[in-house]
Amino acid sequence: MFEYFLRRLAGTIPVLLAVSVFVFAFVHMLPGDPARMVAGQDASYEQVENVRKELLLDRPLWEQYLRYLNQMAHLELGRSIKTHEPVLTLIGQRFMPTLWLTVVSMIWAVIAGVGLGVLSGVWRGGVADRLAAGGAILGISFPSFWLGLLLMDLFSVRLGWLPTGGYGTWAHFVMPAFTLGSAVAAVMARFTRSAYIEVAGEDYVRTARSKGVPERTVIWTHTLRNALIPVITLTGLQFGFLLGGAIVVETVFAWPGLGRLLIDSVSFRDYPVIQAEILLFAVEFVLINLIVDLLYGMVNPEIRLK
């Protein structure tokens, strides 16, 4: 297990490095002169040149990159062009709301998705199965921002039960988490169903049933346990989808998270913030995948040995 852990950890290093190269290159891919961008449109020639020196943009690229890596390692992310606050502070303020939103959404998605998936797997072809199949394709096709607006219209504007947006109490979580988690729930339901059906067709399940093991034990112990292993992987992968989806849902519900910070920064062309956020999202995603792989290795010894 330890060796597997090390190997998997080592595997992520090239990806992280490549991601850092991309995010570093980001500023150099922008149209126009980055020094002028930081200095501002009205800056004089001297000011621009000073910024260039200050940001070491006059040094060779590889030196800039190494410097950039070093800064990242020390969490020196620069300052926002818009507010002049350190980017780390800005991101720090927004980090927890987004984390909580994705976690609560994921809990909802797992409960609804796995629940529906198992129900439709157990009663294949039944009413629950048909409803779940319809719900799943609908969930995948439903624009999250539209779902958010419809919920807001009904529960906030018309009924006045829930706040239209913002962050604070549990009531603020209900609609954003439902909106964000539903698409994932749909994917999970489809996947769980097919995983369940696959395992239910295995020889050992048939054997268990034929030797008279109670149906409940067959479903819970023999089938579900094994069917849920691939679901763990999917849950992890869907976290990435949630992070991406949070960008849109946060905009709908005025959620003070990383997603809205990113959108505001893109509109304002606040490049230090954009750069830091893209790096953060990618690193988070790579780390989540790593954790998923490790969990997977724990529950499925076959993977470890490969």
Added chain:
Amino acid sequence: MTTTNIRSPGREFWRRFRRQHVAMVSLAVIIILVAAAFLAPWIAPYSQTTPDYDALLEGPSWAHWAGTDSYGRDILSRMIWGGQVSLTVGFLSVILGCVVGVALGIISGFFGGWIDGLIMRVIDVMLAFPGILPAIAVVAILGPGLVNVIYAIALSAVPVFARLVRGTTLALKETLYVQASRSIGVSRTKLMLRHILPGTLPAVIVYASLRMGTSILTAAALSFIGLGAQPPSPEWGAMLSDGRSYLGVADHITIFPGLAILITVLAFNLFGDGLRDALDQKLR
């Protein structure tokens, strides 16, 4: 002499596809949507951009089937024009992403070795940016606007196609007919284009159809958050963003464009599912 009834693969596929009623209905919906988008200049009852200050925020009526927006513009007309925008963006981005992805996938799978390693590492890195994020990064570099949205969405489709095609290519490379062609000295370019590419197409077409749904959804999302189509251009996501300010006052602004997105995306997803089921034998 007995005659045996042998169907061509195309006819066999159509026979199986036709039996799937949901997919057939989806195909009909897609045809109607495409036709409406093309015929927009003739069938849209009103101008898409000219304001009418005598008809602000009107609900659905005989004059305006889907009501009017905050500038008095007819929502149905804007939805028809918006369909043109959404379908064009979806189609172009899928085609672009598909061509680049398929090319990378075939090259990667066919040559193997360091070329494969290099291409797959790049793909891994692209996949490290979750969901809508790569699209936002591209828009951040190129600036907001529909053309850039096409590039952005195309880019995020590339890894999916590349991985899919690489896998098929690896399998096809070992088949007898490819080995035979290779042994009689068929050039590598011709092997890839004439012998391997056609074999990858069924899976690619299924993915492309499913990807149309995703792309249209992503484009609408980008426009909704203000990074895609710019006003007064009628785009479904952008129209929804307008509607947000009038929830409870003029719900129709929010309801109709959203319905248009849902129906379109649903149609492409169900159509793709149907294609996959009809092609299933070849895919597995």
